[in-house]
Amino acid sequence: MYKRLGLVLAALTLGGCDNNEVGDVSLGMFTTKDIKIEVLADPLVPGVTCHMSNVVANLNLADPSDMAISCRQTGEITSEMIAAIDKSKSGDIVFKKSKSIFLKSLKIRRIYDQQSQSLLYLAYSTKETTGSYKHAMSTVPLWGTKAYQAPTGSGQL
Numbered sequence: 001m002y003k004r005l006g007l008v009l010a011a012l013t014l015g016g017c018d019n020n021e022v023g024d025v026s027l028g029m030f031t032t033k034d035i036k037i038e039v040l041a042d043p044l045v046p047g048v049t050c051h052m053s054n055v056v057a058n059l060n061l062a063d064p065s066d067m068a069i070s071c072r073q074t075g076e077i078t079s080e081m082i083a084a085i086d087k088s089k090s091g092d093i094v095f096k097k098s099k100s101i102f103l104k105s106l107k108i109r110r111i112y113d114q115q116s117q118s119l120l121y122l123a124y125s126t127k128e129t130t131g132s133y134k135h136a137m138s139t140v141p142l143w144g145t146k147a148y149q150a151p152t153g154s155g156q157l
Contacts, residue, residue: 022051033057040095042110042119044084047075048140050121052095054106065125067106071138077145087112091120117142117149
């Protein structure tokens with residue numbers, strides 16, 4: 001039994017380790033909470049890089065839902081990449097991370113806005129039994145990329 005408990009604790013500890021981490025800011029000497037900053041490349045649109053910050057409570061069973069996200073074009077974005085993504089209004093989950101052992105997770109969803117020729121990246125937390133109001137969003141315009149399509153018709157968005 002103790003061996004099994006040790007394996008579970010080791011898995012939880014390793015689950016908090018992230019090789020995408022580029023920053024770690026302590027929130028003070030008398031707290032176990034830190035702000036972790038991660039870099040994420042969109043798997044279908046590798047010309048987009050996102051940086052996400054979120055609060056990690058090192059000795060708690062659940063992390064707070066606070067997060068922020070900033071995404072930018074850092075490479076080529078082609079029409080083939082845009083053709084491969086989900087274009088529904090709910091978009092596609094491009095990143096998911098557990099925030100507790102109680103079914104809480106942080107997700108980043110990519111949504112394509114055809115009218116403004118932009119990719120929207122929405123970071124939000126979910127709990128399988130209840131949602132969270134906390135979220136953040138960043139926009140990557142396709143203007144100036146090979147994926148940009150000039151508007152047709154009246155010229156208005």
